[in-house]
Amino acid sequence: MARKLDTPHNSVSAEATTFSFGLRMAIEHGWDWVIVEGDVISIVNKLSKSQEDFSVIGLLLDKAQHTLARHPNFTV
Numbered sequence: 001m002a003r004k005l006d007t008p009h010n011s012v013s014a015e016a017t018t019f020s021f022g023l024r025m026a027i028e029h030g031w032d033w034v035i036v037e038g039d040v041i042s043i044v045n046k047l048s049k050s051q052e053d054f055s056v057i058g059l060l061l062d063k064a065q066h067t068l069a070r071h072p073n074f075t076v
Contacts, residue, residue: 009056015040016060019047023067023074034074047076 015038026034038044046053046061047068053061068074 012040012042012057013060015043016057016064019043020060020064020067023064026074027067027071032073034071036074036076038076044076 019036019038022036023034042057043061046058047065050065052058068076
């Protein structure tokens, strides 16, 4: 499946955007169990913590964090 995504500004924002898109896709397909892996440790760390982050990356991942909180079978 291909979709046009907003153009990211750097590799970290690309990873954050892709991660959020992957979670949305999992929900749309009705998947109950999801393990998401990434190679950018800063993204993995931000998603693993529940602290507020007002950086650009934090704002990109805000929705993903809420999605992870609502779906306990989705892990990072």
